[in-house]
Amino acid sequence: MAAPSDPQLALRQFPRRHDFFVGIDSDGCAFDTMEVKHKECFIPNIINSYDLAAVSKYVREAAEFVNLYSHWRGINRFPALVMAFDLVMNRPEIVARRFRLPALDGVRAWVKRETKLSNPTLKVEVEATQDADLALAYEWSEAVNRTIGEMVHDVPPFPYVRESLECLGDKADVMVVSATPGEALDREWEENGIKRHVGLIAGQELGSKKEHLALAAVGKYDADKILMIGDAPGDMKAALDNGVLFYPIDPGHEDESWQRFFEESLPKFLNGEFAGPYMQAQIARFQALLPSTPPWKTS
Helix, strand or coil: CCCCCCCCHHHHCCCCCCCEEEEECCECCCECCHHHHHHHHHHHHHHHHCCCHHHHHHHHHHHHHHHHHCCCCCCCHHHHHHHHHHHHHCCHHHHHCCCCCCCCHHHHHHHHHCCCCCHHHHHHHHHHHCCHHHHHHHHHHHHHHHHHHHHCCCCCECCCHHHHHHHHCCCEEEEEECCCCHHHHHHHHHHCCCHHHCCEEECHHHCCHHHHHHHHCECCECHHHEEEEECCHHHHHHHHHCCCEEEECCCCCHHHHHHHHHHHHHHHHHCCCCCCHHHHHHHHHHHCCCCCCCHHHHC
16 A cells, blocks of 8 residues: 555546546646746746856757757656757857856756656755755746746636537546646646546646556556547657557647547547557657757758
């Protein structure tokens, strides 16, 4: 039996009430919040926290590519920070300015050894190690959360999200599967009146998306009756690594994707017609939208 202090207890005890399970990502998937959060909250705080005004144009371009327009879209904020720095570290424009970006050594080491990459776990690490690099990353991440709390509100779900949730109500157990802090998720789903449609809101504090699905759904439901809906390759990987189904919300085509889900894909899922060629066609279209090479390296 899991210990009472187990932060993932809610996942392990997620109750099965129906034959079907649907996990839904939040930012960029259920809500049109990816662009505003990264462009107005994450990136300005990167530039401010790390004193990058001299190269802000290039850092912004790299961070937007990693977090929004590449096959890394949707990854956890801490590896994304490292990746954005790596992409610009040796850009000729930055070398010409003789600008040296922070190495992020402490963050790199922590990301490699920690499985729950969240502010609470980082705070514990900072207190234990007194690592200045980690302390700065924690300050940046807290600033991001504050900015999101101040700025990002009253953003409705994409069209057909509400209709899909209502349709699933008496057919499937639904859970939010996200890498966003739980407090922000709870606020967004509550203020839009759709929190009542989900059995659990799982954020970054409860582990990775792969863990969310593994602990809450795998083994409780038949694999072909478990579906993950997401807008990022990490959502797809979490599903496929668990041997369950995946439906993509295509970046830039979210309204169309949700209408297709409601009218076509959801009935196929419930009728056992989703797996195989149909799902593969959805994935192929999705993957074509997210490159791995940044535009400044291909132009």
